[in-house]
Amino acid sequence: MRRRNWFLFSALCFGFAFLYGPILSLIVYSFNESRLVTVWSGFSTRWYGELFRDPQIIDAALLSLRIAAVNATFAVALGTLAGLAVARFGRFRGRTLFTGMIAAPLVMPEVITGLSLLLLFVTLEAAVGWPSGRGVTTITIAHITFSMAYVAVIVQSRLSTMDASVEEAALDLGARPWKVFLVITLPIIAPALVAGWLLAFTLSLDDLVIASFVSGPGASTLPMVVFSKVRLGVSPDVNALATIIVGVVTLAVIVSGWLMIRSERRRERDVQAALADRS
């Protein structure tokens, strides 16, 4: 027993070192004075300054954030409907195809998704004149398509663990189906929707390949700009950018974790109080 625990413990240590070592090195060298990323020559924040003075990066970042926000909102709306249909409607015609189309984007290689969407947009433009040209709109549509699948999976799994009799109770008490969805189902699965929104936001912010395919002139997202930069070799302002992203994500995780722990504690206290009442 003991020995296995030791083994698992060292496996965990190694695994987390593997996961976090590279991220840590990114952060450390973002404060390096030298342009040579891996030779330490003193603490400096000059690369952050350069990053913020680079209009290309700033524009791309703003564009990416905008696309990500729009994408996440649409993906949550569509993904929730899709998850609801799969989790609650039992068998309906075309269900197998539907679940297939929800699951496939999760594993589909990005080059295929990107190429196929681009060819669709080109064909559509030739056939019906929409979308005229490629850019922000086409990137957003492409992102919605694959991120709604992630949202659908999250919503579906939340719905399937939710006690369906709560919805039935509401129907039984006289609420019509759409009202049950708005007043009972949505508030209960709200945390899953928030998680889905954040995931969709991140996926969009992160995507290089699909965006590169479906983008047009003038619409360069942050990953596209970063990719063209790092293709030429390491550059310290990219380290600075990475550090900022890691910082924001970590902060968000810490805050949400803190909120979760707080509500969990309150819940436990309440349960204790309820048990005390009984006696």
Add this chain to the structure above:
Amino acid sequence: MTKWRKPDEVPFLRLEGVVKRFGDFAAVDGVSLDIYRKELFCLLGGSGCGKTTLLRMLAGFEQPTAGRIYLDGADITEAPPYERPINMMFQSYALFPHMSVESNVAFGLKQDGVARVEIRRRVAEALELVQLGPLAKRRPHQLSGGQRQRVALARCLVKRPKLLLLDEPLAALDKKLREHTQFELMNIQEEVGITFIVVTHDQEEAMSLSTRIAVMDRGQIAQVGTPTEIYEYPKSRFTANFIGSINFFDGKVARSEEGELTVTVPDLGRDLHVRSTRQLAIGSDVSVAVRPEKIVISRDPLDLPNSVRGKVRDLGYLGSVSVYRVELENGALIKVSAANTRHSAEREVDWDDEVYLGWRATSAVVLTE
């Protein structure tokens, strides 16, 4: 006599040949049933017998594949759940986790568009009825199991439904609370005068709770009757076995006269006498069924119309009663239970004792199957 026996009483709820199929499987297979006003009616059966499906069809969550359901004269077979004057208390209670006790109870009234003042009054009244007034502001997760159960009950009662359906209402409570709640449930039912239909798998619960019981088996109703009828006069081996325990002797009718049947039981090598008004042809196959507590056990020969000899193989002391398993000469095992009323000075029946078992002709029933 109880009033649902009055010939002119109109049934309040009527099921006519209700069938529910899931694919090839008939969960409910032709159920016809009349239930009267103010009854506390139990659907009793093992898991998968169709009792929950039947209840869900009454609530409107499932549509019957065939058959009709009438409530108070109206055909409600196709009415959606939100338009039926029926409410259901779920096994999981299904309280809305994001609403307070008060809001949970008020939910149904709000859907009906009841005025706010009226809602407040009726919610307070309902919470009073289940003694939860002080906990009105709590959330469901801040309540104990028994309190949740009462919220679920109040949430249904506040709508003053014509019919209240209860799915395993006591299953989630611990044993002590269950007994207490059972009586509380009966009192509340009497107070509000609503017809209750309870689904349960617990035969004791069904016996002590209900005015009448329908025993269900494989989607069909095996027997309907008062608890006494079901226990004393089971109509089939299934019912006899499902409620309480019972001994069977298989044989053939040898004689039938003056309300008494004589049944030849080859295994015993002797005849058994059973009082029965049923007209059965000589030579037809029957089972004679005797409850363990109707059998007298003694170390001395007994002067009873039915008597057999055997040896005590097993003995369980349960406090107020003792349970014996007696092996007859032909090897069959008979269950006997006897109240422990004797004085300790007397020597009791013990392991490996040769004993006599006996019962009256009125203590057994004849089953044809």
Add this chain to the structure above:
Amino acid sequence: MSGAASEEPSGSGRRRAFWLSGRGLVSSIPYLWLLLFFLLPFAIVLKISLAEPIIAQPPFTPLFGPDGSLQATIDNFLFLLEDSLYIVAYLNSLKIAGISTLLCLLIGYPMAYGIARSPRAIRNILLLLVILPFWTSFLLRVYAWMGILRNNGLINNLLMWLGVIDQPIQMMNSDFAIYIGITYSYLPFMILPLYAALERLSPDLVEAAEDLGCRPWKAFLTITLPLSVPGIIAGSLLVFIPAVGEFVIPSLLGGPDSLMIGRVLWDEFFGNRDWPVASAVAIALLLVLVIPIMLFQRMNLRREGA
């Protein structure tokens, strides 16, 4: 016996009509979206893979000629077979994805098991730590390895400083770097399903086995491992399928001769602007992946049914 499992009976009523229309609306919006933006594109890719490249906008011949005759060609697919570059790239992609999946499994399994067996209080924190890198930029995490694996990168500098080597080891621009990159990027996808499978597994089972005289490692092999197979399959598919078509990692960490099909497709499309051949490459890649994708889909359906 939940409401979700109810099938539609033959009878129709007012209630049925209402539900059907409401439900129809809910499911048809995402359904149509996916049909238009996910399924239809594949049909178009297939169509274009049968066209000939021309210098025009768009750069391929239409499926039907001006006289309405079908002008499909399988030349593009024959071209893939003739030029050994494509075959090699396919095989190499499969090899690299396979080895990386195995590496993910080797590192991920003990981690998932360790997390599943750790005290409840820290389990969620460890899990969060696994997911956290996933929320930071994928591209930047691959980039981090460029700084580590370069000739004057972190590892070489460290080893030279320690005096283990005098000459830097060539690690960048090699298959080795790609293995590292894929394993690193996809590790969370392996750990999460493994963890889900292992966490469900009651520790009582292993204890019962040990109680019955099984040694710990044997209890692991006969109880834990077989019961976690669904997690192993799910995790492996989640890593393997996207890794086969990976583009970013080979183009940043791989060398000029580490061919992967995703990169070939990209070059064919952006470099040569040969859309029909790029489409043919995509179709061929899909054909390679159709079996694992169907397996993945079947697992999803089964989990849903359970």
